[in-house]
Amino acid sequence: MVASILDGIFNGVSIGSILLLAALGLAIVFGLMGVINMAHGELMMLGAYTTFVVQNIFKAIGGPLFEVYIFFALIAAFIVAALVGLLLERGVIRYLYGRPLETLLATWGVSLILQQFVRSVNWVLVFGLLLFCVLYFGGQWVVKRRADFERIKGWSTTLLLFLSGAIALVGGNIVASTYGLAATQPWFGAQNKDVTAPAWLRGGIPIGNYQLPSTRVFIMVLTVLCVLGVYWFLNRTAWGLRIRSVTQNRNMSACLGIPTRTVDALTFALGSGLAGIAGCALSLLGSVGPNTGQNYIVNTFMVVVVGGVGKLVGTIVGAMAIGIADYIVGTGILANLTNIPFLKDFFTFFATTSMAKVMVFALIVVFLQFRPAGMFPQKGRTVDA
């Protein structure tokens, strides 16, 4: 009885810590910009694939270094995801401020592109993309120098777009036909990839007569470190202060000389980087595929909804609550605890992973009836706070 409850809490916290890791970046970005990033799951997926690549590199090097590859993978995943996030913010989201619903649609588009990109990326695609970028942005740069840029902007952009697109297409085809399979073979393909954890992460940590899987403990520690790091960054650094002030009142901050655009870009990169770390952690739990991110986004959104956007602690409590509720309902612990036949049947009906989600959603909706803005809402006096 006590053991089963403890087991429930450990596993629940373990699920919750992954959710927290995934939701942390989302919550910061959502709090700051009111933007829901549908591509957050895909940033996690990129982090997981980065881990896969780093693992392969260290495998090729071999030796004892392989045992610590995970730390390099964490850093690499953070950097890759943060860079992609920065690109996303600069290229797309920047133009959509104040239109959260459109941002949602645009980021969904990005997530579709990223999914397919991971499936079909190969040397030809990379070469073509690079060629296109060099030609198009180089051309833009040249055209922008001209005095009559405003006048020729319309047709020159169109011409550049089509011209560089055509050249990139032809160039890609030439590369594909000269190098053959070496260039056209997809790097990852549509299949799931497996990441081998280092030896010290494969066993378990014995506590009494109970084994705690090391990977889960590792992820919990990682989550705690990330939360502490984010807390420190937000509360003890100059940029953290700026982020908090923009979160509270964007216009006022801008008036006081805080570069809100830079703050946005920085925060988005940070949130994306955290998604990358979450992806790296995910790769330890199971195989990763192009759809990995999709399985997590809805749950992470729920964490943000339940936790509210006012404080970091809301995200933590929200993630833990959802994780524990999910596990306890899903494994039928509740059904075993009751002896009333009707309740027992009721809980048994929900005692599968997918049906537990149904129950948890119902609980979340009931919760929102009492606290519509989540546990720790942003305090303010405006009507549309």
Place this chain on the structure above:
Amino acid sequence: MAVDTLVQSRGVDLAKRRSLLIEIAIVAAIALFLIFALPWLISAFRLNLMGRFLALAIVALGIDLIWGFTGLLSLGHGIFFTIGGYALAMHLKLPQPPGSGLPEFMSLYGGTELPWFWRPFYSAPFSLFAIAVIPAVIAGILGYVIFRNRIRGVYFSILTQAATIIFFNFFNGQQKLFNGTNGLTDFRSVFGLPVKDNRTQYILYIVTILFVILAYAVCRWLTSGRFGRLLVAIRDDESRVRFTGYNPTGFKILVFAVSGALAGIAGALYTLQSGIVSPNTMNIAFSIEMVIWVAVGGRATLVGAILGAVLVNLAKSLLSEQFPDFWLFFQGGLFLLVVLLLPSGLIGWLRTSGVDLYKQLTGQTRLSTYPSLEEDPEVEYERKNIGD
């Protein structure tokens, strides 16, 4: 004075009636073309696809009503669409007359007794009724618990999206009740006609067109009067609507329910023409796809919703036949393109820039706000060398 206003209002009335008549004539012409001319031009397979796209256009109308006019981005219309499909499919799967056995899949999973909620579906009128009413009721309940607390904006989208996953899990997990992930398929006859027959499919195609027209008329009626203006007001500034003494909650619930009912009807028509209903249409991607149809056609333009649904799906079926790998790239690009460059959609673009472009091409000069500028040599010089 009184006579004057009377004459004026009659004039307005006449002009309104004339434009309405023109609209009816155009709709009738398009419908007649689709019913009588198109079957000669394309194969039965393509005609069936066209019928499906038109069924999807009905959902798009519903989405336009709730997103384009009311500003609520629902990512849960897949639920209503699929449930409408299930409502009809359950009727078709029940062996008639009542009590003469179970649907095949149930006995396969060891079921011996018909679940209670299957029973009403023996009756055809009930099923037809249920197609629209069950989704509307579900939408109403979901809307009530969300809108009651003034949860809106992105939160509403996230919650509807989560609801999609929940319903997917529910239908996917219940093997015994709904045949799980396989869904209901293999329908024999629909109201006495064999489903797979080309003639039946043609009749269904015509029925779909009639329903599109009906849905269009309903949406047109809803959005043109005071109700429509209220919806737009909710979209543009909900707080102000509340301050002027309206309670937006009821209107939002109502419009969400109507939109859900339209999705249910569409789902039933789609199911008949595709021959299967399964939880797969309740995935997140499909529900968001519906939104992009409306965005491509043009938000808050009902024609745009229909046009967008047909065009995007046409592009999808053509492109994914030719380059299966590139469809997702294309779709993602479409999302970005429409949101960033074409926020008012095709119809919106035609109404603004399209008119200007037409005038430029036909040589009609644009009316200038400041005619004196046109004669100023300095302005002329700057335009020539620097641009407008």
